[in-house]
Amino acid sequence: MAGQSIWVFAQQRNGIMARTAYELLAVARQLLEPDSGAITAVLFGHGVGGSAAELTSRGADRALVADDPSLAHFVDDQYADLLRQWISNERPDILLGSASLYGRALFSRLAAILDRGLVADAGSLSLHEGRLRVIKATYGGKAFTEYEFSETKPWLVTLRPKSHEEARPGSSRGSVEMRAVDGLGPAQLRVVAAETVAAGTVSLTEADIIVSGGRGLRGPENYHLVEDLARVLGAAAGASRAIVDAGWVPYDQQVGQTGKTVNPKLYIACGISGAIQHLVGMQSARVIVAINKDPDAPILQIASYGIVGDVFAYLPEITRVFKEKLGA
Ligand SMILES: Cc1cc2nc3c(=O)[nH]c(=O)nc-3n(C[C@H](O)[C@H](O)[C@H](O)COP(=O)(O)OP(=O)(O)OC[C@H]3O[C@@H](n4cnc5c(N)ncnc54)[C@H](O)[C@@H]3O)c2cc1C
The missing domain is CATH 3.40.50.620 (HUPs)
Structure with missing residues (x-):
């Protein structure tokens, strides 16, 4: 050109x-x-x-x-x-x-x-x-x-x-x-406070690996299972809207149509059904791994690798194995 x-x-x-x-x-x-x-x-x-x-x-x-x-x-x-x-x-x-x-x-x-x-x-x-x-x-x-x-x-x-x-x-x-910054009119908006994400936290939109959790985790007390694997893999932790709306995790972790669009190399979906509004935010990930106990869950239709099983059995075990292999 x-x-x-x-x-x-x-x-x-x-x-x-x-x-x-x-x-x-x-x-x-x-x-x-x-x-x-x-x-x-x-x-x-x-x-x-x-x-x-x-x-x-x-x-x-x-x-x-x-x-x-x-x-x-x-x-x-x-x-x-x-x-x-x-x-x-x-x-x-x-x-x-x-x-x-x-x-x-x-x-x-x-x-x-x-x-x-x-x-x-x-x-x-x-x-x-x-x-x-x-x-x-x-x-x-x-x-x-x-x-x-x-x-x-x-x-x-x-x-x-x-x-x-x-x-x-x-x-x-x-x-x-x-x-020089000349001739700018007064701003119509003023930033009152900006909250910095904790140091060491991987940003969802920039992450190569994302581990996300959904309602299949049953309650906020179990979301640490997602965070544990994310920590071991140096990944970002994401979420479906269902658990954001339920107040388990903050909105800035939501993936999907009304959350963030992500494009990682690897996306691990744990207890997420794969509603279209979630899929539009993550389906361009290069490799998708899904853990879901329902073999008919839509997420399993787009997953590169699907584990049909209980997230509480598989997720801690996957974390343990990676921890061992990576020495993390
Ligand atoms: C306008 C609009 C915008 C939306 N935007 C978004 C968005 O940005 N992001 C988004 O995520 N959603 C969005 N939604 C909501 C979306 O339609 C779904 O309701 C939501 O994604 C469902 O979240 P979920 O998969 O966590 O929950 P569910 O649909 O309830 O799925 C839970 C899954 O966990 C599985 N499960 C249960 N127990 C276990 C277990 N022990 N082990 C393994 N698997 C288990 C179940 O089989 C099920 O598939 C939007 C909806 C609307 C109408």
């Missing part, structure tokens, strides 16, 4: 770069023909200047950084307003973001402000005769839809996290530009 300009919105939290930023850089690089066009990584936050070099070392030709106390927390309208200003000045052709919680909020707002089309939660991107085509799963993963953008730019796309390999670090070729 000769001469095109691709911007990647690099998301960070508390100064820690989301790994999806590196996936977006890899996707951007694949779209460009060798030695043509340019990739710009955009980074907003406070005290984040040091992270910009990581973006240039992973393929950004330049990093544009806004480092300001007003940007310390993600606030939809402030971030969107600043990004709109920069886009209006420099007119990139393509804008890529992650279909994370923040990315979804930011890009839909931006699309509305700019009056441009957005393909959200995309799986893959390619160029055909200078037009961007995007494929995304629809109808809960039962079908794939292909979109082609019209001529009006910029083209906005959010990509499903963990759907691509990350760009690897190399020698940094790019420049880092620190920019």
Whole structure:
């Protein structure tokens, strides 16, 4: 794609770069023909200047950084307003973001402000005769839809996290530009408190392995069985909505249509029936293991490996064996 300009919105939290930023850089690089066009990584936050070099070392030709106390927390309208200003000045052709919680909020707002089309939660991107085509799963993963953008730019796309390999670090070729934050109106939202997930906890959307529990665990006192295996495997612990609604675990652990969309290498579902609303959030996992005592449970129809049996018999035993093998 000769001469095109691709911007990647690099998301960070508390100064820690989301790994999806590196996936977006890899996707951007694949779209460009060798030695043509340019990739710009955009980074907003406070005290984040040091992270910009990581973006240039992973393929950004330049990093544009806004480092300001007003940007310390993600606030939809402030971030969107600043990004709109920069886009209006420099007119990139393509804008890529992650279909994370923040990315979804930011890009839909931006699309509305700019009056441009957005393909959200995309799986893959390619160029055909200078037009961007995007494929995304629809109808809960039962079908794939292909979109082609019209001529009006910029083209906005959010990509499903963990759907691509990350760009690897190399020698940094790019420049880092620190920019002043001017002309931002007052925010309509104010972050009153931000709760940090306990150190060492693996984030669901970034995890390679997820162990999830459902109502088959019978009560909150048994959810530790899921956490025990997750700890041994260095995995994230997830949940079905049934047990979130019942108050066993917090909402940020919910996987599914109204929770998080995850894309791990391995998903272990324990006592989860596999309702369609759960499946849409996890069925793109590369390997799915399900433990369920009902041989007709829908989860067993999509599982790579199904264990028809009692979760209370199998789960502690699986944890014990992995603990032994991994020395964890
Ligand atoms: C608009 C809407 C949005 C929704 N969004 C979501 C969402 O984001 N995420 C989500 O998960 N759900 C969502 N749901 C709810 C969804 O429809 C299901 O109700 C929910 O996923 C069921 O959770 P579960 O599998 O834990 O429970 P259940 O459906 O009750 O399944 C429990 C399973 O455990 C098995 N079991 C029981 N005892 C044992 C045992 N001892 N050993 C092994 N297996 C055992 C049973 O055979 C059963 O299959 C949504 C629903 C609606 C209407």
